[in-house]
Amino acid sequence: MTATTLPEIVVVGTGGTISAVADARGRNGSGLSAGEIAAGAGSLDGIADIRSCDVRRIPGRAMTPPDMHDIATRVLAEVAAGCSGVVVTHGTDTMEETVYALAAMLDVDVPVVVTGAMRLPADPGHDGGGNLRTAVVAASYRGLAAYGPLLAFGDELHLARWVTKAHTSRPAAFASPETGPAGVVVEGRVRMNAAPDDSDHLGLPTSLGATRVELVWIYAGADGALIEAASQRADGIVVAGTGGGHTPPSVAAAIGDAVGGGTPVVIASRCAAGPTLHDTYGGPGGEAHLRSLGAVHAGRLPALKARLRLQVALALGRDVHEVFPR
Known part of the structure; x- marks a missing residue:
């Protein structure tokens, strides 16, 4: 990479509140593509070149281990294609589970960062754009690959092993009670509070659908x-x-x-x-x-x-x- 070349970050969409749009009855479903989420996040110019794809468009409550396996497989394919980092957009209900499943299945040399939103895109104070920007900044920092997949939320970076959804509705919904956040993003820069932990990697099985x-x-x-x-x-x-x-x-x-x-x-x-x-x-x-x-x-x-x-x-x-x- 030259001094003038931006990192290529792939945004992998899976659905969730960050992608929700209101239907005719005022309910919300997972409608926006990863590309539409990235386009609506505000300017990412000067941070990264963004490419996008979708694996699912489902709410977090509908996520299953086979879905997580498909996400891991897609991340591997994008890394093999030469990207600099991967951001996965996801529903918050099961985000802590997916980020750990990715940590167990993936061992890659680029950062993998999972993020989402607590407030709907049409709501005042929608947090999806800010969270996506934080995740893209983190995914652009090559040194974060050593930490395994991370969860980015509210400018904080959390290790997959410790992070949990600690509140049902607040924008600051995620915490790591055992350790606190592993790092933060401030002024567009990554600041880590902790060294990489032991790896949770086990390997990528052929499937998770047959194992209960x-x-x-x-x-x-x-x-x-x-x-x-x-x-x-x-x-x-x-x-x-x-x-x-x-x-x-x-x-x-x-x-x-x-x-x-x-x-x-x-x-x-x-x-x-x-x-x-x-x-x-x-x-x-x-x-x-x-x-x-x-x-x-x-x-x-x-x-x-x-x-x-x-x-x-x-x-x-x-x-x-x-x-x-x-």
Whole structure:
């Protein structure tokens, strides 16, 4: 690249609020293409040369792991074609899941940045244009490739592993409770607060459509019924346990039966931050007991991300014990 050549950034559209248009009944659907979103974002002149394509035009609530696989495949194709970076526009409902799925499936030498909007394009204070500009600036900074896929929102850059949607409706909807944002974009420049973390990359499976992983949330009074039901259909189960990764005794018994029957079970925590414990509690349903039953602990990985990691690992035929921290 010469001093006068701008980076080529590909905007991959998948739908969501950033693309929504009002229909005749006042409802909003995913209508704008990636090219139309980029054109309406305000001037990106002097930042990058923009090229666009669409993989989906669906709301975030409709996103599935097979859709995420298609996004990853398209990103790989664009990188192979020589782009300098990729921005994925996405609905916010499941954005934290897609960015982590991309982190698990992609290992590329250009930045990949996921963004979207909380306010509709016709609303006052629409944030889609500003978020897209932040994402394009980030995707133009070659050094961000080492961080894996990032989520850009409200001038902040978040690591895929830690980011979550922390509010249902505010423009500042995303946070990383465990670490805070990894960086920011200020005056058109990237400022990073943290060094790259360990890679979450596992590999790109042929498909995610044939692999089913269920997420079971633990609450006071839960029994083993959902674990028993999930083990009849799922290829794997992630349990969002209480505290450091705990379950009621009856749930623990069902976990033991599931593992004994050949269904891998990963224990995460339902807490917003902090790792699963290892050897603090050993009674029925404590983390040491669950581990003795053959369950695998997710460590610091949140439950939503652990579900996607398990799904990708199983689709790749990987040993579950090897892809989660001990």
